[in-house]
Amino acid sequence: MSSAAPAAPGVPAGDARVISVVGIAHGVSHFFHLILPPLFPWLKDEFALSYSELGLLVTVFFVISGVGQSLAGFLVDRVGPVPVMLGAIALFAVAAAVLALAPGYAGLMLGAALAGVGNASFHPVDYSILNRKVSAPRLGHAYAVHGISGNLGWALAPVFVVTIARFTGWREAFAAASLLALLALVVVWLNRGALETPVHRGAQAAGSGRGLPGGTFDFLRLPAVWLSFGFFLAYAAALGGVQTFAPEAARLLHDVPLEWVALCLTVYMLASAGGTVVGGFLASEAARAERIIGVCFGIAALVAVSIAWLPWPGWLVPALFGVMGVAGGIANPSRDMLIRRAAPPGATGRVYGVVYSGLDVGMSVAPPVFGLMMDAQQPALVWLGIAFAQAMLIAGAFRAGHATRVRDVAPDAA
Numbered sequence: 001m002s003s004a005a006p007a008a009p010g011v012p013a014g015d016a017r018v019i020s021v022v023g024i025a026h027g028v029s030h031f032f033h034l035i036l037p038p039l040f041p042w043l044k045d046e047f048a049l050s051y052s053e054l055g056l057l058v059t060v061f062f063v064i065s066g067v068g069q070s071l072a073g074f075l076v077d078r079v080g081p082v083p084v085m086l087g088a089i090a091l092f093a094v095a096a097a098v099l100a101l102a103p104g105y106a107g108l109m110l111g112a113a114l115a116g117v118g119n120a121s122f123h124p125v126d127y128s129i130l131n132r133k134v135s136a137p138r139l140g141h142a143y144a145v146h147g148i149s150g151n152l153g154w155a156l157a158p159v160f161v162v163t164i165a166r167f168t169g170w171r172e173a174f175a176a177a178s179l180l181a182l183l184a185l186v187v188v189w190l191n192r193g194a195l196e197t198p199v200h201r202g203a204q205a206a207g208s209g210r211g212l213p214g215g216t217f218d219f220l221r222l223p224a225v226w227l228s229f230g231f232f233l234a235y236a237a238a239l240g241g242v243q244t245f246a247p248e249a250a251r252l253l254h255d256v257p258l259e260w261v262a263l264c265l266t267v268y269m270l271a272s273a274g275g276t277v278v279g280g281f282l283a284s285e286a287a288r289a290e291r292i293i294g295v296c297f298g299i300a301a302l303v304a305v306s307i308a309w310l311p312w313p314g315w316l317v318p319a320l321f322g323v324m325g326v327a328g329g330i331a332n333p334s335r336d337m338l339i340r341r342a343a344p345p346g347a348t349g350r351v352y353g354v355v356y357s358g359l360d361v362g363m364s365v366a367p368p369v370f371g372l373m374m375d376a377q378q379p380a381l382v383w384l385g386i387a388f389a390q391a392m393l394i395a396g397a398f399r400a401g402h403a404t405r406v407r408d409v410a411p412d413a414a
Contacts, residue, residue, distance in 0.1 A: 014194070018133045019142045021191045022126050023149035025085055028184040029122040030153030031160075032092050032115050033363075035099070035177050036061070036108075037244050038158040038262055042170040047105055051245070055371030057108055058244060059364045061116040062236075066360025068120025073353020081125040082188075082195050088125070089185045091118030096178035100171045111174075116360075123356035131340065132197040139340075140333055144280020147332040148273040151325075154243070155269030158262045225351055228339050229358040231396035235335070236362025238300075238389035241382055242268060242324075245370045249379035250307055250321075256314040267318045268325035275329025283333035290338070293397040296331035300324045301390035308383035338397060362389075 036043075040054045076084050091114055099111035126146060134142045160180075164173040188195070247264040250256055256264070275296075282292055303324045306312070312320065339355055373381045 015134050015138050015142070017191065017194050018129060019138075019145050021188060021195060022129050022142075023145045024184055024187055025089060026122060026126050026146055027149035027153035027156075028089060028092065028181060029119055030150040031157045031180070032095070032119060032153075032177070033061075034154055034157035034243060034265075035096065035115075035161055035174065036112065038162050038265075039165055039170050039173060042165055043108065046170070047108075049105065051371040051374045052368055053105070055244060055367035057112045058240070058367040060109055061112045061119070062240075062360040062362075062364035064113050064116030065119040066357040066364060068117055069123065069357040069360055070353050072121035073124040073350040076121065076124040076128050076353070077350055080197060081128045082192050082197075084121045085125045085188055085195070086185065086192070088118045088121045089181055089188060091115070093178045093181035093185065096174050096181060100174035100178065120360075123359070124350075124353040127336075127340070127352045129195050129197060133195065140283040140337065141280050143283060143333040143336040144276050147276040147279070147329065147336070151269045151273035151276060151329065155266045155273065158265050162262050224341075225354060227396065227399050228355045231335075231338075231393060232355055232358035233362040234389045234392040234396055236359040237366045238386050238393070239328075240363045240366025241370050241386040241389070242321075244367045245374050245379075245382050246386060247321075249370075249374065249382040250317050251314075252379040253307065253383075254312050254314045254317050256317045260314075260318060264318050264321045268321040271322040271325030272329035272332070275326035276332050277329075279330040279333040282330065283337045289334040289341075290397045292334040293331045293338070294394045296327040297390045297393045297397075300327040301387040301394075303327070304383050304387035304390060308380040308387070335397075 036057055037054075040051075043049060044051075044054060072084060095111050095114035095118060098114060099108060102108045102111060130139070130142045130146065161170075161173040161177065164176050243265065247256075247261045250264060251258065251261050279292070282288065303320055307317070307320055339352065370382050370385065373379070373385070
């Protein structure tokens with residue numbers, strides 16, 4: 001009588017399974033964003049490296065990820081997201097093993113490069129699965145869980161690798177990260193059937209609707225796609241500053257105890273995860289996305305400026321990281337809804353690949369730039385740079401949202 005019910009795309013159990021598995025995979029990808037920066041003190045001493053050289057490792061990761069992400073979007077649309085996801089997680093395991101065995105700076109570069117290749121596919125993969133497999137009423141919550149899992153991955157990484165490094169060594173910390181990736185690979189493999197999506201063949205599917213011609217690359221003509229790319233570039237520049245040198249810059253400015261430096265980043269990520277829960281409910285109204293983003297990043301920018309200029313006591317600085325994290329977290333689901341509106345039917349992987357490559361470009365540029373500021377003994381500039389990037393997000397969100405609305409009404413107007 002009800003044999004068709006389990007196959008329906010909107011069943012709560014089916015949605016929950018898809019969201020959970022994608023969340024685990026996304027959390028692992030974000031975990032690997034931060035396996036290197038928390039170990040900078042160990043690597044700096046081991047190989048006599050400068051802050052700029054350490055920042056360059058992060059740049060290599062994100063440059064390769066950014067280039068690969070644009071290409072991965074096409075691959076996801078052609079072969080489906082599941083094989084790409086499995087290959088990416090396997091690359092993370094290999095990359096961490098290479099880092100654990102690195103004999104010098106070149107070995108660290110190789111490990112960072114392999115991790116960048118693994119990271120390249122995650123946003124095209126994740127959003128292709130979520131947008132096709134999760135029912136519309138739960139999509140905002142799916143974005144929230146996706147964002148939370150990423151923040152938890154970021155929050156776990158510093159604690160995980162630093163704790164292991166302190167008690168055993170930095171090589172053992174990388175080896176443990178490799179085992180964590182292998183565990184995630186098993187989880188995705190066991191649930192691969194629930195994640196499989198139809199593969200769009202031919203170019204026509206990518207162009208149907210929303211006034212877009214049928215060519216494979218015609219989505220690149222959409223202003224909303226490139227404005228969204230710019231939005232993510234600014235977002236990543238701010239985030240890259242927070243994740244790499246902002247805690248150390250805050251320590252120098254406000255005498256934050258050394259043992260609290262890694263805690264600042266963990267507080268930021270956990271607060272961001274909490275904010276994302278709230279943001280998942282607010283994102284149910286797509287029309288409010290720009291306003292939510294504007295308010296949240298306005299608050300975050302003010303906090304960043306205050307850290308640069310005001311004489312905060314050191315014990316209060318982790319709380320300021322938390323305020324900034326909550327604000328950014330609330331904005332995250334609205335950010336994802338903004339990008340979803342920019343994607344024409346059938347071109348989800350390609351659009352997310354191009355748009356999220358802006359994230360990698362920003363993350364590749366930010367660490368060496370902020371590292372140069374630190375080498376020049378200008379920690380306040382790090383925080384002012386973060387605030388400037390956050391201010392750019394506000395303008396970028398409103399421009400991208402406006403471009404999407406203009407595109408969507410254009411066919412009707414014609």
